[in-house]
Amino acid sequence: MAAMIEIGAIDNDQMLLEGMSAWMSRLPDITLTALAVSVDEFLAATRRPRIVILDLNLENFTDPADNVRRLVAVGHTVVVVSVIPDPVYIAATTEAGASAYVLKANNLGVLADVIRQVAAGETPMTTEHAFWLGRDARPERPHLSAREREVLVSYGSGCTVEAVGRVLGIAPGTVRTYLDRIKEKYARAGRPIEHRVQFLDRAREDGFGRGRLPPK
Template identity: 40%
Template sequence: MIDIAVVDDDRMLLDGLRAWLSGQHRLRLIATASTVDELLAPPAHTPTPAPAPARTAAVVLLDLVLGDGSRPEANVRRVRAAGSRVLVISTIADPAMVVAAVAAGADGYLTKDHALDTLVEAVETVAAGGTAHSPELAFAWVRDTTASRPHLAPRELQVLRDYASGLTLKATARRAGISVYTAKYYLDRVKQKYRDAGRPAFTKIDLARRLDEDDRSR
């Protein structure tokens, strides 16, 4: 069973998820919050004996746009820093905001009109260390035309996104349905394009940093 938390200021959605997940044997809802501040707030002090430490959710379902005006990419970074992986969910499919969230470390994106079974599969993929792909995420990456980002073909973007998210080269190739040699070829092309843009990226950490820089330049 995978422990999850949900950050969303739509109370009806939270109540609906809570009711639906109560009958699930694959996911366990351990926390809900309307903001990341609320989710990450330390537990209130109580007299001894001290309470057991709160569990950290393996995956946090994070709404793309919250009512407190916080930036999606900042929310993603804070949740990741707290030890959880992030699946962004939203009714808003703004390509720039979606790409910024993924570049900041989100492990996938789904719009809220997907079936709940699709949500479960996405959470399981993210919890296992993968990236939850969706048509909306692919659309956002293809439409990303930020001037500071080198122009990358859709397959280059896919390989870059998976590899920079933490997958091995072999896992990246398997997810893309290509050989390891081909995946390496795509990554070499991506690195060359960054070098041509005057922003060298030689390692996986470099690539993740370049994505973060592209996010900060928006």
Template identity: 45%
Template sequence: MITVAVVDDDRMLLDGMRSWLRDVPGLRVAAVAATVDELLARWDRPTAVVLLDLVLRDDSTPAANIHRLCATGSRVLVISTVPDRARILAALAAGADGYLTKDNDLPTLVAAIEGIALRGAAHSPELAFACAHDDRPDRPRLSPRELQVLLDYASGLTLKSAARRAGITPNTAKDYLDRVKAKYQRAGRPTYTKTDLAHRVREDGLEHEPGHGRGHGRGHGPGPSRGTG
């Protein structure tokens, strides 16, 4: 059973979301609230997935709300009215595990919730667009093969296993990882170890790249840690 909490200051949306998800097998809406403060005051247990409205009317910031929810051990799916690229990337950088606009249908929402709860990331057109057009100067441009090896290796595979998946030798896979590290270092983001690589994957939302879904745990091991208006 996947427990879900909803944070939104639109009462009609809260009631609608509770009704919408009530009969979905395997999901249970455990709490709803108008603010993160309210949710944390009423619900002190980690929730598998929190659906978080991006912009709330209590003057809280999206990044602070995401950080606070992630600190409880919950995963965060940001819900917004607009697919703004800068907002999507900022939400991912703050720790959100997914981003959906409010015009998506129930199957898409359920798939995103399940993806985050079971695999650590949700894929959506909004995320694919934002990641594909991420032109921030501190984000290196990686080739498809560099990205593939990075994601496999950072997800917890050994270098030999990552090389096997890519159809290359371990030495070639190591060369790709060395190139990735060098690109990050030139961008002013020192990257030396497997844990560093996993952090870069998480920071840049690379696990959301189309065709590169991986299952990641939060907070332990070499994989990336764990993410409206």
């Protein structure tokens, strides 16, 4: 039998947490072991599963992207869920490093599939996630190539990767590569600071002095 996937959930909706908990308990491969109504509460808990389902709007005046960033910073894999698809926050949480986005209108089976994929180290893209990233009109959005946009819009309208590939004349595997690359572009746009830290780390490893600035 495959290893049990342990997850946590952060949502201010108590009824949803309980419902999800009850539904998950019937699954043979996923177990929900930590429930919290805020990121603070979750981070203060002693048992913190790596994979966390996070509600986009916790209704406690916290910033959704900050919530994702705080969890990702301490090593969590975050799956964002929401009732209302807010395009600005979906884009911002993707940049903050969320691994997937699932609309709550989907049934829990969709969520379970996404959890299995992220547990396997994959980077699933739901139809809704693609649709809203395709509508990202923020001035600071990452630059996508014309082909990347076509893939995003076509996949976001509900087409399978096979259908997208056929319409655009590319292989289904290439469609997946494009989707991965788009998500990677978002994640990269969201971590300029991490880049600098990595650069300094590398500079240090390479034997540069601690105070030395990286060469221009």
